[in-house]
Amino acid sequence: MALSENLDVFLQTTEFAVAVTDGTTATTGILDMPSEIIAGNMIISTDYALTIKASVYPSLGYGSSLTVAGAAYTVREVRLQDDGAFKVVYLQKV
Amino acid sequence: MAGETLDLNFTTGVYRIWMVSRREQILARIALLLTPTINVSGRVYRSRVEPLARNESPAIVVEPSADNAEQDTLGTLQWTMIVRVSVIVRGAVPDQIADPIIMDVHERLLVDTTLGGYVTDIVPGATSWESLEADQPAGVVSVEYTVTYRTTLNALS
Numbered sequence: 001m002a003l004s005e006n007l008d009v010f011l012q013t014t015e016f017a018v019a020v021t022d023g024t025t026a027t028t029g030i031l032d033m034p035s036e037i038i039a040g041n042m043i044i045s046t047d048y049a050l051t052i053k054a055s056v057y058p059s060l061g062y063g064s065s066l067t068v069a070g071a072a073y074t075v076r077e078v079r080l081q082d083d084g085a086f087k088v089v090y091l092q093k094v
Numbered sequence: 095m096a097g098e099t100l101d102l103n104f105t106t107g108v109y110r111i112w113m114v115s116r117r118e119q120i121l122a123r124i125a126l127l128l129t130p131t132i133n134v135s136g137r138v139y140r141s142r143v144e145p146l147a148r149n150e151s152p153a154i155v156v157e158p159s160a161d162n163a164e165q166d167t168l169g170t171l172q173w174t175m176i177v178r179v180s181v182i183v184r185g186a187v188p189d190q191i192a193d194p195i196i197m198d199v200h201e202r203l204l205v206d207t208t209l210g211g212y213v214t215d216i217v218p219g220a221t222s223w224e225s226l227e228a229d230q231p232a233g234v235v236s237v238e239y240t241v242t243y244r245t246t247l248n249a250l251s
């Protein structure tokens with residue numbers, strides 16, 4: 001029997017989620033931003049990763065614009081997670 | 095003055111003078127010559143091992159890659175050192191952003207192929223490009239310069 005999940009409970013702004021918009025549609029997501037070292041220890045970067053429901057922004061891809069928690073980002077890549085209910089959007093800060 | 099330090103005692107105590115090898119003098123000279131390079135705002139580092147943050151780019155890192163000696167008939171050592179000059183940039187097309195910096199670096203190092211009398215010659219060698227995904231696209235362009243210089247057999251200074 002398939003489970004019917006309410007994905008919104010994972011993305012509440014009263015918990016860890018923040019406001020997200022593509023300029024037209026508003027949603028919520030969880031923004032992670034760990035630092036990472038790249039280029040053989042020459043560069044330190046921030047790996048902006050936004051977790052949102054896979055069903056929102058279906059045409060989101062490289063170069064798309066998003067505003068997350070009031071800050072502007074462009075999309076680097078989009079990856080589905082696990083069973084495909086959520087996706088992680090990797091971002092670069094404008 | 096074959097050693098790296100020279101200890102002097104002038105009745106009041108010991109004074110230690112640190113000697114610097116010709117190799118280090120050359121590397122310091124290159125870093126100094128590159129300090130006014132276009133777009134880097136003086137961010138020229140000698141063998142920096144700490145990673146550069148986004149707001150520290152563009153920047154230049156000067157470091158030795160290899161140094162080999164041969165003894166010539168006059169009893170001196172003829173050294174051939176590879177100096178790596180890495181340009182670290184951020185932007186949509188990293189190699190394009192690095193291009194004017196690489197041009198300026200080349201002109202600054204080749205305008206006088208003795209580097210002010212420190213070396214017998216300097217010749218540009220291999221250039222490599224690395225573009226990376228990051229919070230803003232990043233790139234590292236490395237140019238290797240072959241530097242030749244001489245020292246006496248028993249001293250590196």
